[in-house]
Amino acid sequence: MDAFCHTDGFPHPFEAHMIRMVADYELVTPAFIGGADNQTGFPELRVPSIKGALRFWWRALRWRQGISVAQLREQEARLFGSADSTIGRSRVSLALTGMTPSSGAKVSKRGAKVSELFDAAGARTTQQRRQPAPGLTYLGYGLVTAKDGKLERGCLRPPLAFQLSLMFDPRERQDAKALTEQLAQAMQALGLLGGLGARSRRGFGSVALRALRIDGENAWEAPKTPGELVKRIRALHGNDTRSSDSGPTPLPEWTALSARTRHLVLVGRPDAQDGTPTHLLEQLGQELVRFRSYGRNNKILGNETPERRFADDHHLFKDVLKGKRPQTHPRRAVFGLPHNYYSSSDRKGMQVQPRAHKLDRRGSPLLVHGHRCDQTPVLVLSFLPARFLPERRNKISVARHAVPLRPDEELWRPISEFLDRVRAPSRRDHLSITDAYEVPAP
Template structure:
């Protein structure tokens, strides 16, 4: 039997719940779900197609069709705080922005600082072809991701601090931003050859971009600063506001807002006249954004921000963008420009960039 043991440090507030969404609960199924996501993200380069990734994922992680997966998962928590209601302060506008909806829902959370150890015990005969991609998923979660609600926006970030295979340590913690960049570059290189074309779903490809975008001793302040920058950046895309105002005043438009690239739905409200508009897909309620924010723990009590852009086909070919407001709607072809997000990533002057 092969045993993988990954330990993570919780670096930002974690909003994770079970059936009772008003409470907070650390759940192994939720962690397994996050691992499934990152498995899909890293497996495409080796398996070649979404269909093959799905088939292999079901065998490894389990499904109603294939039965139990190839491993058992247990989770240990050390230093996990009691759950409490987050204080969305006025001076944390960036956190409020990144955690949209959590304030109104009064969701409870766990404070940063806890140690979370995930143990995976594989069934006999699993083989390297099964264990290795799961190991990479564990690393990806700890380099780029998080757990719970608004994990893509940096909340619930978990930084990998240890990775053991059958008791042998395989991970060295990066001491500073340059070492973190090197770790990320080595990980991306381990996925080669990456697909050159835009993937059919969120996955690593040759078009992936990763930036180490600054550091601070306060991880929550670091995340709050990123949220404030994003809020200002998106607000200042004046052409989008002008486009929506034209639509609301009865004018004809031929394109959707640029900021669609950050995900759907998104809304507009103009204080001057109270007009509102909603931007969504015709058949889908939401499309998660392709930008992942992660706060990573470094040596000496410092933390670094990691911004990961995983561009993919934004919507199926037949899907359209729909804009609704002032008693009318407009359907438009989906033509997303991921350059809008790359331009946001350029807002961090001391960033360290990783390209495949």
């Protein structure tokens, strides 16, 4: 079934003083993107989803410029628009172009087996496609049923090539260079580190940037090797005005690239039968299960024995079921909130979430991005530590009891340990990779 791609036109005509940027992107992992009619569950590639992702990466690149939260909000509103009548509409206009039914994307409908997601480019044999995909099921929690591995929502399957045209009004000539650089870097960050749709932080909906043109001139070309990819990611950091040799680098107030950021580039096998970013994502998901899961009946992933690195989290849950008041939160909460527990034997659960009013989520600071360098499949893991919860609202609710957030060094340790683990040569066969590069610190 061919994918439906929603193409939006520019809201106002092109004018001579406006700057036009055209980015060539490719969808490289399955994308769960809601369509204009959420009732149908039919996925679409839509401008609002892309604009939201660009805004996220624009914000992520602004911390290093030394601005405050208030300055960030003001600059974002003036560039991307605001409901405030004194600011008005967005200066940035987007349109999707260059898509045809032959562009290759297919749709997997709700109820399809998750293993169908491997069948994008003949990546799996028929027998293999009948087998479960526990890694994708784990990473796609909420999108894939754990019991039978079926999709809860329809998704777009790669590959899908598309063009994103962006026009913006610099208003003042002196703004043109700075704004062009900011928007170009946001488009690059989306295509090197990010994705679109639900569970994009877990590697779904990854889009790879292939080329970028500004006013008709080539401004950027895709890295052909993993080594070139490492350099492009490093270049995104630029000069961090907050870095200092005299003391610790401050933690960002919002999710952002900083001197504390870590990036890992995991290099797959291009000649393997399953040599796709989606296959690497499956292997990474299984590795995350090994790292995080306590297991059931002393088993994980079928017949593997669990490592039980977070047995203390399990014991905390069991103590809560016995009526004990929690004094701390599970260490795995750092991977994102809410974080739910359930005991099938007791038929009881425990929810871990932010304590603050009207704040029920905290996205994972570990972002996964699928990519291809020529024919080599790659995963990029980005750890972006930032203030975990807002100041004065930094309590976590564990079974409705408020507990303090762990200190930063202790809080972030599980993610650092996971990155160290997947970087180790001893894990390469488990991950189906040939190498792992750490992007040099900015």
